Every structure is written in C-alpha cells, then in structure tokens.
Amino acid sequence: MCDRKYAILGTGALGGFYGAKLQKAGLDVHFLLRSDYEHVSQYGLLIESKEGDFTLSQVNAYQYVEKMPQCDVVVVALKTTQNYLLPELLPPIVKDGGVVLVLQNGLGIEEEIAQIVGNVSIISGLCFLCSNKVGQGHIRHLDYGLITLGEYVPGYHSVGITDRMQQIADDFSSAGIAIELAEDLLLARWKKLVWNIPYNGLSVILNATTDELMADVYTCRLVEQLMFEVAAGANSYGRNIPDSFIQKMLDYTLKMKPYRTSMKIDYDACRPLEVEAIFGNPLRKARAAGINLLQISCIYDQLKFLDTKNQRQY
Amino acid sequence: MCDRKYAILGTGALGGFYGAKLQKAGLDVHFLLRSDYEHVSQYGLLIESKEGDFTLSQVNAYQYVEKMPQCDVVVVALKTTQNYLLPELLPPIVKDGGVVLVLQNGLGIEEEIAQIVGNVSIISGLCFLCSNKVGQGHIRHLDYGLITLGEYVPGYHSVGITDRMQQIADDFSSAGIAIELAEDLLLARWKKLVWNIPYNGLSVILNATTDELMADVYTCRLVEQLMFEVAAGANSYGRNIPDSFIQKMLDYTLKMKPYRTSMKIDYDACRPLEVEAIFGNPLRKARAAGINLLQISCIYDQLKFLDTKNQRQY
Structure with a gap:
C-alpha cells in the first residue's frame, strides 16, 4: 500500500462508506464527525453492503479539524449546503501540494474551493452510489458505487488524466471501489x-x-x-x-x-x-x-x- | 322586464349564484341539476351573500335537458372538464337564433361549441367571482361578481359591442350583477x-x-x-x-x-x-x-x- 493519508470531511452515507472501504484496504484514514462523534469514537463504523458487511471497531474519529493531522488527500463528502464551512475546515488539514477530492454533485464547486486553499490540486469525483445512514456510525450500502474522477484547473479546461488522478484511482481501486477517469471534468x-x-x-x-x-x-x-x-x-x-x-x-x-x-x-x-x-x-x-x-x-x-x-x- | 328565457347548465357555485340573481330580478330561469336535483326541486335555492342573503323557495329544476323548454339564452356554467357533455345538452334547449353564454375560463371553448350548435350566437362571460357551494342548493357568495362579456365569431375577430351582448348585459345589470363589455373576446x-x-x-x-x-x-x-x-x-x-x-x-x-x-x-x-x-x-x-x-x-x-x-x- 501507499502511505497517502486521507481525511474524510462528512462521515455520512457517502463519506462514511468510501472512507471505511479505504481504511479496510489498509489506508490511513481520518474521519471528521459531528453528531456521531461520540458513538463512532467508541464503537467504530458498521457497514452493511451487498458486497459484504464489515465493521471497523477502531477508527480515527475527530470532532474538530484542529485535532486532525495534515493529510495528502482531503475528501469533501459534505452536502454542498454545508460548503460554507469549508473555509474553516479545509486549510488546517490539507498538506501543501496535497489534493482536495470533492465528492459532490453540481457545478462551480471547484472554483469556490480554489478560493479557499492555495497550493493544492482539486480533483472531483462524481459518485454513482445508493447508500443511506441508518443509525449512528451505521451505513447501509444498497447498490452501485462507481466514482468518475476528473481534475480541475481554472477555466475548466480539459486536462486529460493526470498522475494525481491515477494515484487516487489506484488507492480507491485497491479498496474495491470502481473508478472511471474523465479527461474533461466540466463535461x-x-x-x-x-x-x-x-x-x-x-x-x-x-x-x-x-x-x-x-x-x-x-x-x-x-x-x-x-x-x-x-x-x-x-x-x-x-x-x-x-x-x-x-x-x-x-x-x-x-x-x-x-x-x-x-x-x-x-x-x-x-x-x-x-x-x-x-x-x-x-x-x-x-x-x-x-x-x-x-x-x-x-x-x-x-x-x-x-x-x-x-x-x-x- | 324582458321576456328572455334563461337556462342554466350547471347549478353550482357560479351558475347557481348568477341564475338565482336573475330569477330574483324577475327573469324566467330554468336550472339543470344533477346531484342536487331532488333537494332543489323540493326546497329551492339558498344564497348567502355579502350583498344580502336570499332564498328562492321555488325554482324550475330539471334533471334532464329533455324536460327543459327551449331558451333564448343557455348559460354554460359547467366546469370545462364536463364539456364533453355539451353535444348532448345544448342542442335540445337552445332556441334557433338564440345565445349560448359561456361562463368558463380558458381558450378555444367557443370553437368547440360552434361545432355543436348551428344558428346561434356564442357570447362568453369571464367571471370574476368568489363563491362556493357549501351544501345542496346552498351557495355562499364571498366576494366580487363582475362578468366581462365578449362575442365570438369564427377566427376570433374583434366584433365590438353587439346588440345581443347589450341585451344580456341589461338583464344581468337588472339583477345587480356588474357587467363589463369587451370589444375583443380573444384579448x-x-x-x-x-x-x-x-x-x-x-x-x-x-x-x-x-x-x-x-x-x-x-x-x-x-x-x-x-x-x-x-x-x-x-x-x-x-x-x-x-x-x-x-x-x-x-x-x-x-x-x-x-x-x-x-x-x-x-x-x-x-x-x-x-x-x-x-x-x-x-x-x-x-x-x-x-x-x-x-x-x-x-x-x-x-x-x-x-x-x-x-x-x-x-
């Protein structure tokens, strides 16, 4: 395995599922939680999935970004309605030269994030996933799971497939997550x-x-x-x-x-x-x-x- | 008063209200009813109105058009969703050379009616009325009541204000119903x-x-x-x-x-x-x-x- 450190912002149906898969595959993953913090730091995460149920009895759970280590890849798995929090959440935890991986729908999100963080790459993943959070630290994966990755540059020019995209794709693939690479993020x-x-x-x-x-x-x-x-x-x-x-x-x-x-x-x-x-x-x-x-x-x-x-x- | 005979097709919140006002003013009005027929033929119509409550203890109530007399003015006060009934309802009761007065919203209704009846005029009235049927033969008039009249000719050319429009306006005005005359029905x-x-x-x-x-x-x-x-x-x-x-x-x-x-x-x-x-x-x-x-x-x-x-x- 590689030594990339991952942070998961938003440990819900989506972030919790992908983050747990990554940790299960041996990656170093750090989870930010709000309402489920107490429960998850005590009991870990439980994933029900048609690909096989599993439990992570110990996870690196945090209530505040200030306590988190700086990470190579910070996964934004919040709802976009909470993106007003990102100026507070992102800068402390993303390594210089690291990656912000945005797992959100919609348009224009990368531009907002580029305003917040300096020397980092922004890669977006469009997720095709059916999963629900059914209880504290308890996620039920119903179907699918494919992520389409694309890298952002200002003006949304098509940049093709970069090494950074490929590295992240390798990490996710090693965790059994289907990945597609898109040459043109805006498309x-x-x-x-x-x-x-x-x-x-x-x-x-x-x-x-x-x-x-x-x-x-x-x-x-x-x-x-x-x-x-x-x-x-x-x-x-x-x-x-x-x-x-x-x-x-x-x-x-x-x-x-x-x-x-x-x-x-x-x-x-x-x-x-x-x-x-x-x-x-x-x-x-x-x-x-x-x-x-x-x-x-x-x-x-x-x-x-x-x-x-x-x-x-x- | 004049001797024009009126038929009201659809004795609900709208047709019942205007028809009752016309009868109260001394006009000869004939009401077609469905669900309220038994009740109204026995007890008549009760109108509550901010302009003054009144009862018509006796009305000419009919369950079927076959029993109705031919009328000079047949008022269509059904919902347009019931207009599929008009080929059955209109021909027996509208006098040759008479008027069909359409009190309905929307577009294109006159064209449909022109297909059904031959030598009659079609005049439309756009009603600005708040009233509800609150019980059998019981109508509550809440507010307003203005009718804007316009006459139809094929192609919806503007025909100005015709004598027939004026006659109907006079009847309605005599019953205390506010009337406006429109030169251009389509507009x-x-x-x-x-x-x-x-x-x-x-x-x-x-x-x-x-x-x-x-x-x-x-x-x-x-x-x-x-x-x-x-x-x-x-x-x-x-x-x-x-x-x-x-x-x-x-x-x-x-x-x-x-x-x-x-x-x-x-x-x-x-x-x-x-x-x-x-x-x-x-x-x-x-x-x-x-x-x-x-x-x-x-x-x-x-x-x-x-x-x-x-x-x-x-």
Missing part, C-alpha cells in the same frame, strides 16, 4: 446533471419516485426536455452531450427499480436541499454564456419556494 | 389567463395560497415570468397585453386576502382539473402560431401528472 459534471436535474427536481416538486415520473407521458416528456436543456447548457461551454446519451439515461431510468432520489430523501427529512449547486449554478453559468434555460429556471424557482417552506416547518 | 380571454395560469397552476403544484406565492422572491418572479409568457401567447395572435396590465395583476394579488385558487379547491376535492382549457389550449394555440411557451409547458406537464394521480387516488 463529466454536466453529464451528471442530465440525470440529477430532472429527477431530483421533479421528485421533490411532484412527490414522485423515478418510476412514476417515467410512467406518465407528460412528466416523461418534461424529463426529456429538461435533459435537453442541460445539454444546451453544456453546449454553451463547448461541451457536447449527444442525444444518444440522453436516450441512454432515459432507458436506464426506465429499467431502474422505483427510486426515491437523494434530494427527495433530504426533502422528506426536512434537510436543506442542494438547489444552488445542482440548479442555481448551472443556470447562472448558462446565463453567463448567453443561454436562458427556461424550464430548469421554472424548476429552480419552485424548489427554492419548497425548500424555504420546508426549512421553516422544521 | 379578454388572454388577459384572464394572465392571472389564471400562474396562480392556478402554482397553487396546485406547490400547495400554496396566493399570498405565499407572492411572499417568496422566487415564486413571485416565476409568476411574473409566466404572465409574460401569456402576453407572448396573446401577442402571437396580434393581441397586445401591456406590461402595465401585468404589473396591475401583481399589485392587485399582493393586496388580496390569502386566496385558495379555484383549481386548488378542485384539486383538494379530488375533482378533475381544468388543465386543458386553461393551459393545454393556450399552449397549442401559441404553438400553432409558432411560439413555444416553455415555462407554461413545464407547468402544464406537472399539472397533468398531478391531475392523473389525484383522480386515480379518488
């Missing part, structure tokens, strides 16, 4: 939005699962139109998402088991929604490039209303 | 949609009252954008809705008491929604004129989904 991010924008948005607004949205001729059409608007947004940055990719996403979702999207799960739990990262930033990016994505804008306004109302109730 | 219909499309649509989709929609910066913006799309639709038929009219509707709604729209009331009662008349027809009309109203289309698809699901539950 990968817009492609992820092709699925996230219609299904996350409509599932919350219409209180619906993916199969319900696909079974109705009107919402099925709306999903497709929203996907084409995402492709138009990508196109405004010179990124081409072919029609065949949209068709693949539709076909794939049709075949999926009934699925409650992550945004719907957040909504039902009265947690803040990642509306800005997934909807607001793409809209603003496209608008800056001269394109008005009218239907996504409609969904965005509706989600902002529902999110505010939901938070107020909570 | 009047699009103007009504400026309010109906955003508020009816969003109130159902977002489970919200008008004041909630206006208090949130995002839905307030979306309302305004939808209004501008309606104006673009009108414009595609050469009808100009000035920005000042949109501003007036926004200001007016801001000042209204919290209001649950009629479509939301229908939705909450699991009744079919008037989606086609209010959203589908304007969309198709605009599309036929080469304009794609993207945000209204988004709202339409969402409403179609919710309407179907709501009916299935019922």
